[in-house]
Amino acid sequence: MIGACGIVEAAPAAMGDFVTVNKTHFARNGQAYYIVGANFWYGGYLGAAGGVGERARLLKELDNMKAIGINNLRVLAVSEKTDMKSAVRPATTNAPGKYDEELLTGLDFLMAEVAKRDMTVVLYLNNFWQWSGGMTQYLNWFEGTPALDPNVTKDYDTYMQKTAGFYRNAAAQAEYRNVIAKIVKRVNTITGKPYAEDTHIMSWQLANEPRPGNGNATPEEKAVYVKWIDDVAGYIHSLDRNHLVSSGSEGLAGSAQDAQLYLDAHRTKNIDYLTYHLWPKNWSWFDSNNPTGSWDNAITKSRDYLNSHIELAKKLGKPIVLEEFGLDRDGPSFSIKSTTHIRDRFYREVFEIVATRAQKGDPIAGFNFWAWGGAGRAANADYWWKPGNDFVGDPPQEEQGLYSVFDSDVTSLVLIKEYADKLHAIKR
Numbered sequence: 001m002i003g004a005c006g007i008v009e010a011a012p013a014a015m016g017d018f019v020t021v022n023k024t025h026f027a028r029n030g031q032a033y034y035i036v037g038a039n040f041w042y043g044g045y046l047g048a049a050g051g052v053g054e055r056a057r058l059l060k061e062l063d064n065m066k067a068i069g070i071n072n073l074r075v076l077a078v079s080e081k082t083d084m085k086s087a088v089r090p091a092t093t094n095a096p097g098k099y100d101e102e103l104l105t106g107l108d109f110l111m112a113e114v115a116k117r118d119m120t121v122v123l124y125l126n127n128f129w130q131w132s133g134g135m136t137q138y139l140n141w142f143e144g145t146p147a148l149d150p151n152v153t154k155d156y157d158t159y160m161q162k163t164a165g166f167y168r169n170a171a172a173q174a175e176y177r178n179v180i181a182k183i184v185k186r187v188n189t190i191t192g193k194p195y196a197e198d199t200h201i202m203s204w205q206l207a208n209e210p211r212p213g214n215g216n217a218t219p220e221e222k223a224v225y226v227k228w229i230d231d232v233a234g235y236i237h238s239l240d241r242n243h244l245v246s247s248g249s250e251g252l253a254g255s256a257q258d259a260q261l262y263l264d265a266h267r268t269k270n271i272d273y274l275t276y277h278l279w280p281k282n283w284s285w286f287d288s289n290n291p292t293g294s295w296d297n298a299i300t301k302s303r304d305y306l307n308s309h310i311e312l313a314k315k316l317g318k319p320i321v322l323e324e325f326g327l328d329r330d331g332p333s334f335s336i337k338s339t340t341h342i343r344d345r346f347y348r349e350v351f352e353i354v355a356t357r358a359q360k361g362d363p364i365a366g367f368n369f370w371a372w373g374g375a376g377r378a379a380n381a382d383y384w385w386k387p388g389n390d391f392v393g394d395p396p397q398e399e400q401g402l403y404s405v406f407d408s409d410v411t412s413l414v415l416i417k418e419y420a421d422k423l424h425a426i427k428r
């Protein structure tokens with residue numbers, strides 16, 4: 001069918017129900033719903049009508065993801081204009097109260113196309129990291145503190161400790177809630193449907209990887225964090241009684257390694273399901289320059305991380321989604337010409353634990369790998385992103401090719417499809 005923008009579009013799929021929580025599982029359309037997902041942070045950017053928009057690419061990416069069984073996308077809904085070097089440009093928020101409607105229409109287009117493919121989307125409304133401006137940019141606006149890019153300062157500990165000041169800043173929280181209301185109460189300009197009534201939104205998510213501070217977060221910082229999650233999640237539910245709300249937490253790695261904090265932060269009835277992320281290289285469990293020597297350590301710790309968080313989900317009686325995980329390409333290399341044998345081995349280990357425990361009825365509700373690169377390609381010899389370059393799965397704060405799964409990574413795509421079939425076959 002030829003759509004309004006003159007591009008062949010998928011035929012409308014049947015309208016589904018909202019994703020709901022049934023004890024420790026998701027349900028949709030009267031049956032168990034398992035997440036076979038991709039991180040696709042830039043999906044709304046590709047949907048824009050002009051500027052950075054690439055609607056023909058977006059349709060192809062969605063069709064290619066659908067073809068390997070992907071049913072869920074995790075997408076950045078809001079970004080903040082910032083001077084920080086390794087942040088995406090443009091941003092949906094140019095300044096407090098000043099929003100880029102063309103870019104926000106990109107999210108409308110994405111949601112319209114997702115609905116045609118009966119996929120669902122998790123939309124995150126902020127970012128603890130600098131690659132979309134995020135909480136640090138709010139503090140620059142409302143505290144006047146410089147937005148210091150940790151890729152430049154190389155001081156992530158100070159970055160994390162200062163960024164957590166966002167939770168305590170009343171003016172920043174007020175603007176954050178203004179933005180939340182703008183998105184949650186938005187009416188899709190393509191379909192005319194209010195977002196709050198869109199059954200293809202699975203969940204609103206407070207932020208990407210919100211942390212209480214750095215690894216030495218104080219009891220006071222932890223208490224502020226727990227209250228912030230409860231308050232904001234409750235605020236979102238007050239605007240929208242239909243959709244789930246999640247935090248975007250990484251699990252213990254994003255909770256100062258404090259399991260009690262992770263439980264306390266997610267016990268509230270306002271958080272409907274748990275999230276966690278798995279990053280063996282980022283967390284120095286895996287050394288990609290010594291893969292053989294570090295594999296056993298990495299996979300042992302990864303297996304423990306995967307399984308222990310499912311036990312925490314059992315304690316809270318809520319589903320849990322592994323909504324980020326990744327490993328770099330053989331070499332290591334950023335080039336799409338490099339192989340992905342080690343990453344495929346890691347993915348298979350992750351998928352096997354998720355699928356096996358899901359089949360057993362444990363509260364693991366699926367995964368989103370990080371991240372879909374699809375047809376995007378790195379543009380520069382140094383693999384860093386510059387405005388005007390393709391978007392790929394790696395945001396601008398990392399080399400373009402670090403963790404992306406590209407459309408040429410056939411062994412990875414086949415592996416994802418193999419486990420998509422297993423998860424989609426689970427009937428409960």
Ligand SMILES: O=C1NC[C@H](CO)[C@@H](O)[C@@H]1O
Nearest residue numbers: 129208209282324395398
């Ligand atoms: O949310 C995230 N988690 C890990 C990704 C890869 O390092 C990173 O790109 C992103 O900020």
